């Protein structure tokens with residue numbers, strides 16, 4: 283019995299330790315030097331290169347503009363979670379630095395700013411979307427294909443709001459959608475749904491998760507039940523805030539959308555099964571992009 287108690291208290295102690303180290307890790311600053319902080323103190327820019335102050339300032343402005351657009355369009359419902367600690371932005375010299383981040387901030391390869399300036403504005407909105415969704419979610423669980431679907435489509439909508447033309451990336455995404463099988467999409471919306479899945483060992487599975495998630499969100503916006511939910515993004519932001527309160531994702535979805543999540547999953551797979559080619563993106567953000575990648 284004593285041994286049992288000892289084991290339990292060891293377990294509790296190690297849980298505490300991992301909790302504390304988790305908190306410490308969350309508070310850590312990036313390894314790179316701090317280059318500049320935005321005037322409102324909301325964003326900190328770190329970099330491993332000698333960034334020109336003008337360049338640093340321009341990037342912070344890019345981030346703030348994307349942030350303002352997100353605040354307006356997402357309407358996250360828990361305002362106390364909107365600020366908290368500053369968002370840490372890392373601009374790295376490594377050309378292969380992947381875009382990505384956590385609840386604290388995100389990383390972008392400096393080269394992307396110069397070679398893909400339009401696409402990168404969308405990437406910034408995508409990553410900021412993740413940062414705030416994670417703050418809103420807390421310990422709650424949101425399916426990875428939903429968070430990625432939100433990030434990708436919001437990145438597109440943000441670029442679109444700036445009047446930027448479709449990118450080769452959008453054409454590639456539309457082409458993938460045309461080629462996905464019902465089995466692949468069923469795998470995405472049923473199996474790959476727990477947590478924010480990023481399988482680094484299987485880039486194709488990761489692309490299916492992200493692109494399939496984006497397609498699912500657009501399907502929900504335009505097509506589900508014949509009319510869809512035009513305000514799908516603020517609704518999903520509400521679902522995410524509900525999950526923060528300890529409500530399971532499926533229950534939060536039902537509360538906000540008024541339909542069972544499983545009904546949408548089934549309807550989406552039926553849609554994938556019964557459509558092909560351009561019909562798969564009808565009324566969606568990729569309409570007109572399938573098969574036209576060489577025309578602009």
Ligand SMILES: [Zn+2]
Pocket residue numbers: 408412429430433434
């Ligand atoms: Zn993402």
